[in-house]
Structures are given as structure tokens and as C-alpha cells.
Amino acid sequence: MAARPRLVAALAARLRDLDAAEDAFGEAMEACLALDNPPDRLEGWLMTVARRKAVDAIRKEAARARASEAAALIDEGGQDMGDVIELPEAIPDERLRLIFICCHPAIGIEARTALALKVVCGLPVSAIARVFLTSEPAMFQRITRAKTKVREAGIAFELPERRHWGERLEAVLLTIELAYTAAYQDAAGEIDPELSAEIERLAAMIADLLPEEPEALALASLVMLARSREAARLDEIGAMIPLSKQDPSRWDFEAIEQARTWMDRAACLERSGPYQIMAAIQLTHARRAFDGETDWRAILSLYDVLMQMRPGPMVALNRALALAQVKGPQPAIEVLSTLPIERLRNARPLHVANAHLLTCLGDREAAATALDEALAMNPPRAERLFLERCRIELAQG
Amino acid sequence: MQYMLLINEDESIYEGEEGAKKMEATLAGHMALAQKWAGKGIAFSGERLKPGSTATTIKWDNGSHALHDGPFAETHEELGGFYIIDVDSLDDALEWAKQIPVPGKGAVEVRPVWPMEG
Numbered sequence: 001m002a003a004r005p006r007l008v009a010a011l012a013a014r015l016r017d018l019d020a021a022e023d024a025f026g027e028a029m030e031a032c033l034a035l036d037n038p039p040d041r042l043e044g045w046l047m048t049v050a051r052r053k054a055v056d057a058i059r060k061e062a063a064r065a066r067a068s069e070a071a072a073l074i075d076e077g078g079q080d081m082g083d084v085i086e087l088p089e090a091i092p093d094e095r096l097r098l099i100f101i102c103c104h105p106a107i108g109i110e111a112r113t114a115l116a117l118k119v120v121c122g123l124p125v126s127a128i129a130r131v132f133l134t135s136e137p138a139m140f141q142r143i144t145r146a147k148t149k150v151r152e153a154g155i156a157f158e159l160p161e162r163r164h165w166g167e168r169l170e171a172v173l174l175t176i177e178l179a180y181t182a183a184y185q186d187a188a189g190e191i192d193p194e195l196s197a198e199i200e201r202l203a204a205m206i207a208d209l210l211p212e213e214p215e216a217l218a219l220a221s222l223v224m225l226a227r228s229r230e231a232a233r234l235d236e237i238g239a240m241i242p243l244s245k246q247d248p249s250r251w252d253f254e255a256i257e258q259a260r261t262w263m264d265r266a267a268c269l270e271r272s273g274p275y276q277i278m279a280a281i282q283l284t285h286a287r288r289a290f291d292g293e294t295d296w297r298a299i300l301s302l303y304d305v306l307m308q309m310r311p312g313p314m315v316a317l318n319r320a321l322a323l324a325q326v327k328g329p330q331p332a333i334e335v336l337s338t339l340p341i342e343r344l345r346n347a348r349p350l351h352v353a354n355a356h357l358l359t360c361l362g363d364r365e366a367a368a369t370a371l372d373e374a375l376a377m378n379p380p381r382a383e384r385l386f387l388e389r390c391r392i393e394l395a396q397g
Numbered sequence: 398m399q400y401m402l403l404i405n406e407d408e409s410i411y412e413g414e415e416g417a418k419k420m421e422a423t424l425a426g427h428m429a430l431a432q433k434w435a436g437k438g439i440a441f442s443g444e445r446l447k448p449g450s451t452a453t454t455i456k457w458d459n460g461s462h463a464l465h466d467g468p469f470a471e472t473h474e475e476l477g478g479f480y481i482i483d484v485d486s487l488d489d490a491l492e493w494a495k496q497i498p499v500p501g502k503g504a505v506e507v508r509p510v511w512p513m514e515g
């Protein structure tokens with residue numbers, strides 16, 4: 001349900017309670033699924049029902065003093081169906097407001113992004129736990145604690161003044177990055193398929209609202225560049241096509257142009273950062289559509305910079321693949337062998353990279369072993385189909 | 398919403414001649430803050446406390462108690478005073494709490510006051 005972030009944000013803004021907003025939305029969805037025919041104007045319908053469910057829930061707690069207060073807040077202005085139907089799209093920054101609230105500095109840094117991913121992006125707790133390398137019960141507890149803090153400590157539900165955005169920006173951008181990564185790599189099909197489009201809109205909105213923040217512009221570029229390749233990343237049977245084998249004529253050039261415009265603006269601000277380097281790498285890949293070849297030397301030097309700014313095993317792995325293009329597979333394999341495999345969130349990319357490099361070296365047996373190891377790690381369907389094909393090609397020589 | 402601002406400070410920096418000057422400046426800061434609140438119509442109350450060495454703590458353990466000569470927590474910072482202010486949100490409370498003068502090491506804890514029911 002792509003409208004979820006908008007609707008939950010609009011509800012939360014009125015209820016000033018993240019739990020109540022999520023509950024009301026969930027109940028409205030249930031009520032909708034129970035209908036024989038879906039309502040014509042789904043979003044407006046859901047919003048209206050959710051609002052009623054919330055009022056019901058508040059009335060049930062009528063003994064509590066704040067109930068009448070909150071009910072009055074919702075009924076304020078006597079909104080009728082017409083107002084409500086127009087609501088979610090008319091106030092787009094409700095979503096942004098909600099992300100900024102979740103990323104409030106009074107919430108523990110380890111909980112901010114998790115809370116935003118849950119409430120605004122609707123990611124399941126299991127998926128959030130995976131992203132943060134923790135157990136589902138621990139993540140559930142962390143998110144519950146954060147929601148309680150928002151409600152009980154009286155964290156403001158207004159979008160903070162611009163001068164306070166800075167201290168929240170890092171967590172806000174991380175939320176967008178992780179939500180997009182989760183949507184992009186969704187293996188189990190448990191994440192809303194429309195989430196990536198929604199995240200693209202949010203990233204673009206943040207870039208528009210913060211045109212002086214180069215990292216916000218760069219993150220929007222990064223998301224846009226990934227989106228530009230969506231039509232080109234799967235073949236006719238749904239197998240993954242790696243970036244280097246994609247047909248550039250199937251890329252979305254309008255999206256690439258938008259990404260480039262944001263990056264030009266970011267460059268003018270002369271404050272570098274990891275998202276700018278990441279976007280520059282992806283923009284260099286996009287240039288293959290115009291130059292006919294990939295400038296791997298430029299990509300390798302960008303990875304060198306990224307390793308300084310934001311070192312990590314995945315960055316090191318991707319740098320090694322760029323190194324292979326510049327200096328050949330042997331030095332790249334040597335780099336990969338030094339990677340701390342236990343620190344990789346998922347060792348599968350390492351096996352895939354090894355398989356690729358060993359194939360380049362002509363060591364078919366070792367390449368096949370690496371592929372088998374990757375295939376044993378339950379890859380998502382598109383990747384599995386791709387790896388299986390590589391495996392067959394190896395066997396056929 | 399009411400918030401209690403608990404001011405925990407290292408008392409030792411107010412010792413000696415230099416310390417007395419610091420104390421004077423700190424008190425002036427508190428006076429200025431109180432005037433700002435009064436000017437903005439923000440309801441507040443608050444007190445300065447005597448040093449931690451004057452504290453007596455009743456320690457409870459499942460129904461039995463013992464008196465302890467000293468404050469509850471043995472740390473470098475002592476609870477030196479508090480305010481209760483009535484503002485709209487935690488954000489406002491934090492903004493005000495940041496303006497409380499703490500010349501040495503210390504911490505200001507901001508806690509929502511449990512609202513009276515009905």
C-alpha cells in the first residue's frame with residue numbers, strides 16, 4: 001500500500017501518537033480487505049475509516065482525561081468526508097514531518113532510524129532487525145521503547161525549525177538509504193512493492209526542501225539512479241542482469257538527467273560527503289550510455305575516497321571489483337581474501353564476487369565452488385536465476 | 398506539559414575565590430533565565446539546594462530502611478537545584494534547559510511531570 005506513509009503520517013499528526021496511528025491504519029486496512037468490492041477512492045476511504053477507528057479507540061479510553069482533548073483535536077474544524085479525501089496529497093510534508101519526529105535527537109540514536117523505518121516506511125520489524133544485525137525481539141523492544149518516549153515525553157509533532165534540521169538530517173538520510181536498500185533487495189517479497197517509488201518521492205522531497213544540503217541532494221540522486229535502471233535490471237525470465245551487462249538504451253534518461261542536476265548543485269556547495277561519492281560512482285556508471293564504455297579508473301579512485309569516508313566490508317568488496325577492471329582479477333582476489341567475512345551482513349556478495357573473478361582467471365572449478373556457496377545462501381529469485389545461468393555456462397565452458 | 402529540569406553539577410568548581418566568582422555569574426544566569434520565563438508568561442518554579450554533603454538518604458530494601466549520610470548517588474555531579482516549567486513540548490523544554498548555566502562539568506536532566514488525572 002504505497003499510500004501508507006502518507007496516511008499514517010496524516011493520522012499521527014492528528015493523534016500525536018505513533019502507535020495509535022499505526023493501529024488505526026491497520027484496522028482500516030482490515031476493514032477494507034473485508035469488503036466485497038474495494039472502495040473507488042481507496043485512500044480517502046482508508047483515511048476516513050482510520051480516523052473513525054482512532055476516535056473509537058480514544059472513546060473507549062474515555063476515562064482518561066486526555067481522551068476528550070484528543071478527540072476534540074481530531075474533530076477540530078468539523079472536517080467532513082470531502083476534506084479528508086483531499087488530505088493526504090494536499091499536505092505532502094506530513095510524511096517528512098513524521099520522519100523528522102522519529103529522528104528526534106531525544107530518541108536514542110540506535111532507535112531513530114529504526115522507528116522511522118517502521119512507522120513511516122512500514123517495514124516489518126523482521127526486516128529492520130536484519131538491517132541492524134539484531135534479533136527481532138530486541139528490535140521490537142527498541143521500537144516500542146522509542147514510541148513510548150515520543151508519546152510520554154511530549155516530543156513536539158511540529159516540523160522543527162530549519163536551524164534544528166541539521167542534527168536530525170543524518171538519521172533522516174540513513175532512513176531513506178536503508179528503506180530503499182531494503183525495498184531494492186527484498187528477497188522474501190514481504191515489503192510493499194510500491195515502497196521504492198514512495199522512497200524516491202520522499203528523497204526528492206527532501207532534496208527540494210534542503211537545496212543547501214549536498215548530502216540530501218546526493219542521496220536523492222543515488223535513489224534516482226537506481227530507479228533509472230529498474231527496467232534494465234531483469235531479463236525476460238526475471239533473472240538479474242548485472243549493471244555491466246545492462247542495455248543502457250533501457251535506462252530511464254529523464255531520471256539520470258534529474259540525478260545529474262542534483263549532483264551538479266551538490267558539487268557547487270563544495271562540501272563533500274559519502275552520499276556524494278556513492279552517487280558520483282553511480283553517475284560514472286550511467287555515463288556508459290553516452291561514452292560507450294565505463295571509466296573504471298575514475299570509479300576506482302572514487303571507491304578509494306569512499307573507503308576513507310565510510311569504510312566497510314561492502315565498500316571494500318565493490319572497490320575490489322573496480323580494481324579488477326583496472327589491474328586485473330588477481331590483485332582483486334587477493335584483496336577479497338583479506339575481507340573480514342564475519343563482518344559482512346551477508347557473505348553471499350563475497351562468493352559472487354569471487355566466482356566472477358575466478359571465472360575471469362579461468363579457474364572454472366574454484367569459480368563453480370564459489371557459485372555453489374552463493375546459491376546455498378538462499379538468494380532472491382532474480383539473483384538465483386542469474387547465478388544458476390552462470391553455473392551452467394561454467395559447466396559448458 | 399510540565400517538565401522538571403534537574404541540574405546536576407560538580408560542586409567543587411564553586412570552591413575558593415575563583416569559585417565564588419563563578420557562583421556569582423551562575424546565579425546571575427539563573428536570574429536572567431527566570432526573568433525570561435516571567436517575560437514570556439511561562440509558569441515555573443524551582444529551588445537551589447544545599448550541597449550534597451548536607452543530604453540524608455533513606456534507603457529502602459523491601460520494607461526495611463536505613464539512613465545513609467549523603468546523597469542517593471555517589472557521583473562527581475550532585476543534584477544542585479531544579480526547575481519545573483510548563484511548556485508545550487519536550488522540544489521547548491530542551492531549548493530552555495540548554496540555557497541553564499552549568500559552568501563546569503554537569504548535566505541537566507529533563508523529565509516530563511506525570512500529569513494529574515481528571
